[in-house]
Amino acid sequence: MIDVEVLVIGSGPGGALTAARLAEAGRQVFVLEEGDWIEVGEHEPFSLDQMEAQYRNAGQTVALGRPPIIYTEGRGAGGGSEVNSGLYHRPGPELLDDWARRFAIRDLSERDIVEHSREIEKTLSVGTVPGAVTPASSVIERGGAALGWATREVPRWMVYGETSDAGDGERQTMTRTYLPRAREAGATIMTGVHVDRLVKRGRRIVEVRATKRLAPGISEPLRFRPEHVFVCAGAIQTPALLQRSGLRTNVGRTLAVHPMVKAVARFDDAINVPDDVPVHQVKEFAPNISIGGSASGPGLLGLALAPEWARFAEVTADWEHSSLYYAATRTQGHGRVQALPFLDDPLVTYRLTRGDGKMLVHALERMVHLLFAAGARRVYPSVAEAVELRTAADLTELGQRLKLRDLNLMTVHLCSSVPMGEDRARAGVDSFGRIHGFDNVRVNDASLLPEAPGLNPQGTIMAIASRNCAAFLAGAR
Numbered sequence: 407m408i409d410v411e412v413l414v415i416g417s418g419p420g421g422a423l424t425a426a427r428l429a430e431a432g433r434q435v436f437v438l439e440e441g442d443w444i445e446v447g448e449h450e451p452f453s454l455d456q457m458e459a460q461y462r463n464a465g466q467t468v469a470l471g472r473p474p475i476i477y478t479e480g481r482g483a484g485g486g487s488e489v490n491s492g493l494y495h496r497p498g499p500e501l502l503d504d505w506a507r508r509f510a511i512r513d514l515s516e517r518d519i520v521e522h523s524r525e526i527e528k529t530l531s532v533g534t535v536p537g538a539v540t541p542a543s544s545v546i547e548r549g550g551a552a553l554g555w556a557t558r559e560v561p562r563w564m565v566y567g568e569t570s571d572a573g574d575g576e577r578q579t580m581t582r583t584y585l586p587r588a589r590e591a592g593a594t595i596m597t598g599v600h601v602d603r604l605v606k607r608g609r610r611i612v613e614v615r616a617t618k619r620l621a622p623g624i625s626e627p628l629r630f631r632p633e634h635v636f637v638c639a640g641a642i643q644t645p646a647l648l649q650r651s652g653l654r655t656n657v658g659r660t661l662a663v664h665p666m667v668k669a670v671a672r673f674d675d676a677i678n679v680p681d682d683v684p685v686h687q688v689k690e691f692a693p694n695i696s697i698g699g700s701a702s703g704p705g706l707l708g709l710a711l712a713p714e715w716a717r718f719a720e721v722t723a724d725w726e727h728s729s730l731y732y733a734a735t736r737t738q739g740h741g742r743v744q745a746l747p748f749l750d751d752p753l754v755t756y757r758l759t760r761g762d763g764k765m766l767v768h769a770l771e772r773m774v775h776l777l778f779a780a781g782a783r784r785v786y787p788s789v790a791e792a793v794e795l796r797t798a799a800d801l802t803e804l805g806q807r808l809k810l811r812d813l814n815l816m817t818v819h820l821c822s823s824v825p826m827g828e829d830r831a832r833a834g835v836d837s838f839g840r841i842h843g844f845d846n847v848r849v850n851d852a853s854l855l856p857e858a859p860g861l862n863p864q865g866t867i868m869a870i871a872s873r874n875c876a877a878f879l880a881g882a883r
């Protein structure tokens with residue numbers, strides 16, 4: 407049995423920041439991370455090779471529903487921060503006030519958060535591209551200008567090289583920032599360790615049981631006796647672990663995602679940059695609809711055109727002229743995460759409402775308009791039936807026929823599966839992440855956002871996690 411003061415489970419943005427903050431405050435911190443430590447640059451960003459190495463189940467995970475939603479989770483030291491696009495938003499006062507009021511969350515005004523956001527922005531070197539953005543990003547800016555829609559360059563956590571151009575940046579992931587900081591402050595970070603279960607007695611977690619991978623097929627059990635536990639395993643694995651441990655109240659019932667519908671757009675000019683993503687987004691319809699660009703390596707273009715990619719083989723063959731774009735929405739419907747006996751992966755389901763379907767079709771239409779306004783020659787929406795659009799007018803006819811079930815949906819933004827708040831009827835944790843009814847176990851990751859924020863979430867997740875650490879250290883909770 408290993409005695410530890412603070413045990414952090416998971417080393418994504420929530421866990422890495424928690425480990426650094428608490429270690430720097432003099433706490434004895436132990437981080438357990440299921441995946442491996444892989445240095446930035448070891449795998450080409452956004453490649454299928456990276457998906458294999460750094461995504462859970464190589465990114466082949468599905469929330470069942472009509473239609474199903476493919477979702478992806480990062481797995482490894484740094485979690486999602488190692489594989490994501492690095493697009494940063496500081497949570498604004500409207501969002502925070504709205505959440506504080508609707509979900510009964512204490513101390514969540516801009517005043518309570520802003521210093522945390524500033525520190526995070528400094529640590530992650532958040533900023534806009536000093537040089538030129540990619541051609542695929544300019545498409546969004548150009549289309550928005552032609553239609554009179556507001557667009558914005560979204561800052562990223564990136565350090566730029568000599569040319570200062572978009573393609574010359576290096577993402578400031580958790581293995582580059584908060585995890586080394588945690589280690590320097592004395593934290594122990596163990597990778598290759600899967601936490602199986604928390605053992606509870608009364609109001610406390612008295613033991614944490616884990617399995618350390620030694621070699622393929624060989625593992626050893628580990629047991630920890632923590633004073634405090636921070637569960638930061640992400641919005642799918644956190645509720646699954648809590649349920650397996652018998653902590654079930656308001657856990658896993660309210661998963662919220664931003665479903666995305668995608669389209670491949672083909673241009674006369676070469677616009678594809680396989681190892682980078684566009685930094686511009688359409689903000690005209692925020693927070694309900696956001697339009698932006700996705701990673702567009704040839705393999706990913708093929709996936710977006712599946713199952714009809716063979717009919718459009720010339721698009722992937724001529725990939726330099728094409729790029730992938732997305733329209734993401736907020737939903738009224740919710741998902742569920744349910745841990746199942748004897749299985750490693752939880753069952754994830756998501757129910758979209760008719761209103762969500764209308765919103766998604768509407769979002770797709772707007773994206774297609776944007777792409778033609780920016781000069782696209784052809785647009786291939788990622789829908790069940792193979793469609794090639796030659797003008798925006800082609801979509802009007804298609805839009806009338808399209809049903810929610812025809813859309814191929816995916817998401818990379820998973821939140822709200824253990825929501826925070828003082829209303830015990832619906833919140834799984836209190837205003838600062840402590841599980842209701844327990845003294846020494848907290849959630850500090852994407853799970854505790856009360857709903858999907860309508861923007862790339864990592865900045866909000868980290869700011870709230872940082873505020874929760876401050877409250878823990880102050881002994882308020």
Ligand SMILES: Cc1cc2nc3c(=O)[nH]c(=O)nc-3n(C[C@H](O)[C@H](O)[C@H](O)COP(=O)(O)OP(=O)(O)OC[C@H]3O[C@@H](n4cnc5c(N)ncnc54)[C@H](O)[C@@H]3O)c2cc1C
Pocket residue numbers: 415416417418419420421438439440441478479480481482483484485486487489490491492493494495599600601602638639640641643644647818819820850851852853862863864865867
């Ligand atoms: C492809 C992609 C692109 C994205 N782009 C952006 C973007 O541009 N901007 C943005 O803001 N957000 C983006 N996101 C979302 C962002 O990465 C996530 O919101 C964020 O990583 C969530 O942080 P987290 O700490 O909650 O969990 P995660 O990052 O999911 O980290 C959880 C960690 O816990 C570990 N873990 C899970 N279960 C266990 C267990 N039982 N035992 C031990 N360890 C465990 C996992 O291996 C993982 O490393 C993107 C995500 C993806 C996948």
